[in-house]
Amino acid sequence: MNRRTFLQAAITSTGVVAVGGVGVLNPRSGLAAKPGGGPRNPLNVPPTVVPSGALTAARTQVDLGGQKISWAWAYNGFQYSGFLPGPTFRASRGDSASIQLTNALAEPTTIHWHGMVVETAADGHPGDPVQAADSYTYQFPIRQRACLNWYHPHPDMRTGAQVCFGLAGAFIVNDAEEAALGLPSGPYEVPLIVRDANLDRADNLTYNPKSSGFTGNTWLVNGTLNPQHPVDATLYRFRVVNGANARIFRLALGNGAPLTLIGNDGGLLTQAVQIGWIAISPGERLDFLIDFATLAAGASVMLKDLDSGWDLLEFVGTGAPPAPGDAGTMPTGALSSITPLSNPARTRVFDFDGMSRINGKEYDLTRIDFQVPFGETELWRFNTAGNAPHPVHVHGASFQVVSRAGGRNTVFPWERGWKDTVLLEDGETVEILIRFEGSSGVYQYRGLDKGLYLLHCHKLEHEDNGMMANFVVV
Numbered sequence: 001m002n003r004r005t006f007l008q009a010a011i012t013s014t015g016v017v018a019v020g021g022v023g024v025l026n027p028r029s030g031l032a033a034k035p036g037g038g039p040r041n042p043l044n045v046p047p048t049v050v051p052s053g054a055l056t057a058a059r060t061q062v063d064l065g066g067q068k069i070s071w072a073w074a075y076n077g078f079q080y081s082g083f084l085p086g087p088t089f090r091a092s093r094g095d096s097a098s099i100q101l102t103n104a105l106a107e108p109t110t111i112h113w114h115g116m117v118v119e120t121a122a123d124g125h126p127g128d129p130v131q132a133a134d135s136y137t138y139q140f141p142i143r144q145r146a147c148l149n150w151y152h153p154h155p156d157m158r159t160g161a162q163v164c165f166g167l168a169g170a171f172i173v174n175d176a177e178e179a180a181l182g183l184p185s186g187p188y189e190v191p192l193i194v195r196d197a198n199l200d201r202a203d204n205l206t207y208n209p210k211s212s213g214f215t216g217n218t219w220l221v222n223g224t225l226n227p228q229h230p231v232d233a234t235l236y237r238f239r240v241v242n243g244a245n246a247r248i249f250r251l252a253l254g255n256g257a258p259l260t261l262i263g264n265d266g267g268l269l270t271q272a273v274q275i276g277w278i279a280i281s282p283g284e285r286l287d288f289l290i291d292f293a294t295l296a297a298g299a300s301v302m303l304k305d306l307d308s309g310w311d312l313l314e315f316v317g318t319g320a321p322p323a324p325g326d327a328g329t330m331p332t333g334a335l336s337s338i339t340p341l342s343n344p345a346r347t348r349v350f351d352f353d354g355m356s357r358i359n360g361k362e363y364d365l366t367r368i369d370f371q372v373p374f375g376e377t378e379l380w381r382f383n384t385a386g387n388a389p390h391p392v393h394v395h396g397a398s399f400q401v402v403s404r405a406g407g408r409n410t411v412f413p414w415e416r417g418w419k420d421t422v423l424l425e426d427g428e429t430v431e432i433l434i435r436f437e438g439s440s441g442v443y444q445y446r447g448l449d450k451g452l453y454l455l456h457c458h459k460l461e462h463e464d465n466g467m468m469a470n471f472v473v474v
C-alpha cells in the first residue's frame with residue numbers, strides 16, 4: 001500500500017479486512033454512557049515494573065471490563081497479559097533500560113519511547129523495523145529529569161493501526177528533586193492512558209481511519225470501558241497520557257473543582273497551577289493532583305471530557321484514611337526550576353500542509369529533511385493553513401513553547417516548562433525554542449547513526465500519511 005491508498009481498508013483487531021469500514025461499527029449509541037448511566041467497570045491499573053526484561057507485541061484477547069472481551073494488539077510481559085495498556089515502566093534518573101521486544105504480530109513494528117531522549121537505535125524509527133517473529137533489544141541510559149513518558153509503535157505507515165488496536169504503555173522517570181516534594185505515591189499515583197475507540201458487534205477493537213484522523217464513539221481509560229476507581233480520603237496524583245490517535249480531550253472535574261496541575265510532557269512545572277480545565281492532544285502528558293480528603297464514602301466525582309461530554313472516569317470515595325507511607329502532601333512552594341532557552345542561533349519554519357505534508361513534502365524514509373547543529377538553541381515556527389488540529393511532536397529533545405499567534409492566541413499554563421508535543425490549531429503559528437543535548441546536557445547523540453530523529457504530526461493518520469520529516473543532529 002502506498003501513502004495514498006492506505007486509508008481505504010478498515011481492519012478489525014481480528015485481522016479481518018472490513019470492506020466499507022463503517023458497516024462494522026457498533027451501531028449501538030448506548031456505548032457512550034450518559035452521565036450516571038450504565039454500569040461502571042473497575043479501572044485497570046497496569047503493574048509497575050523496572051525497565052529490564054522482555055515484552056511481546058501480540059494479538060491477544062483483552063478484558064475491557066463489563067464482560068467485554070476484545071481481540072486487541074497488546075504488550076504482554078512482566079507476568080502481565082490480557083489487558084491494555086502494557087506494563088508501566090518506572091526508573092530513576094541514572095538507571096538504564098534494556099527491554100527485549102519480541103514481535104508476535106503478523107507485520108513489522110517498533111517501539112518508540114515517546115519523551116525519552118535516546119539514540120537512534122533505541123528510538124523505534126520506522127527505518128529500524130522489527131520484523132514479524134523477530135526480536136530486538138532496546139537499550140538506553142536514562143539521564144533526563146523526572147517526567148512521564150510513554151511507549152508505542154512507530155512503524156512506517158502503520159502507527160495509527162497498531163496504536164488503535166492497543167499497543168501503548170506508560171514510562172515514568174523519577175529523580176531526587178521530585179522525591180523531595182513528597183508527592184503521593186504507590187496507590188495514590190495513578191497513570192491514566194486516555195483514548196477513544198470503536199468496537200465491532202463482537203466487541204473487538206476496530207480501526208476505521210479517515211485522513212482527517214480516527215475518531216472513536218466510546219472511550220478507554222487504561223483499556224477499561226466506562227471505568228470507575230475507588231479513592232481513599234487523601235491527595236492523588238494522576239499521570240495522564242493522551243493515547244488517542246486523533247482526539248483532543250478537555251479534562252475537568254464534574255463538580256467544578258479545579259485540577260492542580262504540577263507537570264506536563266517534560267516533567268514538573270516551576271509552580272503548581274489551579275485550573276478549571278486542561279486540553280490534552282494526542283501524545284501530550286499531564287501531571288495533576290486531586291484532593292479527595294473530604295470525599296465521603298460512596299460519594300463520587302467525575303473526570304469529564306468537556307468536548308465530547310463523556311464521563312471518562314468516576315472516582316468513588318472509600319472514606320478510608322490513606323496508607324501513611326504513600327500519602328502525599330500538596331506542594332506549596334516552587335516545584336522545580338527551569339532555565340528558559342534564549343538567543344536562538346537561527347529560525348526554521350515548518351508548514352503543516354494538508355493532511356500529509358510538512359513544507360510541501362510527504363515523508364520519505366530515506367530522505368534527510370534538515371540538519372540541526374548539536375548544542376545550539378534554535379527557534380522553530382510551526383504554521384498551518386488548515387486541516388488542523390496538528391499535535392506537533394519532536395523526537396530527541398524537549399522544547400519550550402514561546403508563543404502562539406492567531407487562533408487561541410495564548411500559551412496555556414499546561415504548555416509551560418518542557419514539552420515534546422504542542423497543539424497547532426487552524427490559523428495558529430506556534431514558536432518553540434529547542435536545543436539538542438538532552439534536558440540534562442549529558443547526551444551526545446549526533447550524526448546519522450545516533451542523532452537521526454523525527455518531527456511529525458501526532459495525529460496518527462496524518463503521521464502515517466506522510467506528515468513527518470527526518471532530521472539529523474550533527
Ligand code: C2O
Nearest residue numbers: 112114283393454
Ligand atoms: Cu509518540 Cu514519533 O511519536
Ligand code: CU
Nearest residue numbers: 114115394395
Ligand atoms: Cu516521540
Ligand code: CU
Nearest residue numbers: 390457459462
Ligand atoms: Cu496533523
